[in-house]
Amino acid sequence: MxxxxxxxxxxxxxxxxxxxxxxxxxxxxxxxxxxxxxxxxxxxxxxxxxxxxxxxxxxxxxxxxxxxxxxxxxxEPALLRALVTGSAQRLAPTIKELGCPAMLPGWQVRVVDGSHLASTEKRLGALRQERGAARPGFSVVVYDPDLDQVVDLQPCEDAYASERVCVLPLLADAKANQVWIADRLYCTLPVMEACEQVKTSFVIRQQAKHPRLIQEGEWQAPMPVATGTVREQTIEVKGGHQWRRIELTLHSPNDSGDSSLLFWSNLPQSVSVQQIADLYRRRWSIEGMFLRLEAILESEIETLxxxxxxxxxxxxxxxxxxxxxxxxxxxxxxxxxxxxxxxxxxxxxxxxxxxxxxxxxxxxxxxxxxxxxxxxxxxxxxxxxxxxxxxxxxAKSPRGPKVSKPKTWVQGTAVNAHVSTDRVIKAAKKKRP
Structure with missing residues (x-):
């Protein structure tokens, strides 16, 4: 098989x-x-x-x-990208015949993010005198959550290169019926203008230093969703681009402590604000893919x-x-x-x-x-x-929700100390009633 x-x-x-x-x-x-x-x-x-x-x-x-x-x-990096795109195209008909539900009917969803490779061993002569970690590079990955496939990839040899620049060749091949979802790192004018040039849609989280707004419309009435409430407004940026800005107010703060999230999108009004908020929630599917890629497969070979x-x-x-x-x-x-x-x-x-x-x-x-x-x-x-x-x-074994444990401060000597597991277990048995 x-x-x-x-x-x-x-x-x-x-x-x-x-x-x-x-x-x-x-x-x-x-x-x-x-x-x-x-x-x-x-x-x-x-x-x-x-x-x-x-x-x-x-x-x-x-x-x-x-x-x-x-x-x-x-x-050569061009060969690597051709392998990934061509292989995904060869598998796509078989996957579609097996059946795959659409996250957003009528649209092809693309989630983009960067994956930085772990440090490698310093076997190369030029690295042997370096004290710092040797970073071999990274890849900007395009993931299709409907097919559960990586459909495109842009390798970059320089570990310090900008992901915002490396994503532009990927956007050049985007299609009109696609919606690209990205984190706030990609909330830059060149990235969103690249989407406009190829007539593709995007949903990108707003960052603190986002492109300057020329005009802001009135906020519409908030609407309830599963995780909180959402509302939207129309914004205008340099170049005459008019896009939608969506604010998601959460019932409880997320792991980063954020109680509200802002997204920019150029999706048409036929896609509701609730659908856009739900789309961005699915962005985490690429993080799960990266985790499986690292934990199950040998994606980071330290000796290379x-x-x-x-x-x-x-x-x-x-x-x-x-x-x-x-x-x-x-x-x-x-x-x-x-x-x-x-x-x-x-x-x-x-x-x-x-x-x-x-x-x-x-x-x-x-x-x-x-x-x-x-x-x-x-x-x-x-x-x-x-x-x-x-x-x-x-069969998959789903785990339950994580139990939050309070973080307490202890002395460094206690952290570095060790105990005998056998003695601790025997002592615990003696304390039981």
Missing amino acids: AKLALEQAIAPEWVDQVFEEHRQRQYSRELLFSTIVKLMSLVSLGLKPSLHAAARQLEDLPVSLAALYDKISRT GSPRAALLGFTTAVLAYNVLALLKRSVEQAHRETQPEGWEASIYHLAIQIRSGYEGMQIALPSEYMPVVPVENLAQHLLELARNILPKQV
């Missing part, structure tokens, strides 16, 4: 074709780009502990390990210090996540009639099943004997295979 989805998402022939169409200075001789993506995918899925281990296990690696690392460290190599590792983890999201939807649809309403499959447990059975399947069913499934039949074939999975083995 996982292998069928991987073959559709990142088929070797298609990966090599993408390389030829989008390469700039790179070229292929003995080592194909599809081989690199295959090795990195094994690491991202957790099937191999490192790139070195994956390469050592590959029987027909045509180059040395040094040449492999050199090739990876020169991977080169920025381009680290970004390649993150991109292959994104490709693996898209495949796991497709498998999750297949399992949920296959068991929808037999499970209670609201039942969800867990990407974490699906990944565990793949890791435990992938090596054995590779031995029992090599790639040359895999059945060729046409794209139009892939959804039905995945459903047939998903029915063989026991729901209880992959």
Whole structure:
């Protein structure tokens, strides 16, 4: 099941074709780009502990390990973006056939945010004398919450570059029937004007240093929503742009202590103010995706210090996540009639099943004997295979709300002290009545 989805998402022939169409200075001789993506995918899925281990296990690696690392460290960012967008387009028809509810009917929702990679080990010669942490870069990610897919990505090698600038190439490819949701970091005039130029809509939270307002309209009467009340007004900024400003007043402050939130939007009046407020609440779906990407997959490989190599590792983890999201939807649809309403499959447990059975399947069913499934039949074939999975083995375990604990001040000596767990447990038993 996982292998069928991987073959559709990142088929070797298609990966090599993408390389030829989008390469700039790179070229292929003995080592194909599809081989690199295959090795990195094994690491991202957790099937191999490192790139070195994956390469050592590959029987027909045509180059040395040094040449492999050199090739990876020169991977061009344009190739990474082409891989993500092309793979998402290849999976989209199958996901739509499986069924996906629309968050805002008639609109394609896009949530954009940046993901900064964790610090890497200082294996490069230029980093060995540096005391500070080595940051390999970041990516601005475009996420479709309806499909649960990363549909676009802009890699950036400079960890100190501005996300507001890196998002502009992504907005250049936006469509008229899309609505882009972003945090207050992107509340700048160039970002919102870029949306206007391509006739796409946006919902962006207002920041403290927002673009200067030329004119403000009267606030309309507040309306109740699930989390508080909302009201809106018309605003005008430089360039003659007239947009909507929405204020959401919360019943109780959020985790940051904010009791009211302000959003800017150019959505038409046919989309109500309540819908806009609810849309921004869904922005947190991308934060959950980032959490799953980091916790379940190897998206941040500490041993890859080169920025381009680290970004390649993150991109292959994104490709693996898209495949796991497709498998999750297949399992949920296959068991929808037999499970209670609201039942969800867990990407974490699906990944565990793949890791435990992938090596054995590779031995029992090599790639040359895999059945060729046409794209139009892939959804039905995945459903047939998903029915063989026991729901209880992959069921999601939702946790309850967090219990707030009071933070108390203690001496530093108490924080750094240690105790014997066995003695503490025995002492607690003696105190019981």
